[in-house]
Amino acid sequence: MAQGAQDQLMTVADVISAMRISRSTWQKLVAQKRTPPIVRIGTVQRIRPDAFEAWLGQHENAAAENT
Numbered sequence: 529m530a531q532g533a534q535d536q537l538m539t540v541a542d543v544i545s546a547m548r549i550s551r552s553t554w555q556k557l558v559a560q561k562r563t564p565p566i567v568r569i570g571t572v573q574r575i576r577p578d579a580f581e582a583w584l585g586q587h588e589n590a591a592a593e594n595t
Contacts, residue, residue: 537574538577539574543580564579565583
């Protein structure tokens with residue numbers, strides 16, 4: 529993957545900051561397979577911004593349907 533393409537990916541820190549959750553909560557979501565799709569580059573985890581937005585939108589829609 530080109531360096532420019534990797535720069536466009538979100539880090540786990542970016543995602544947990546955007547969601548305002550702790551790293552331990554993130555790890556629980558990972559263990560439950562309830563995260564946006566993760567791109568693994570060796571041991572590094574990255575998330576595509578469009579996949580994160582879509583995942584967030586699905587959760588917003590699900591919450592709205594349950595109210």
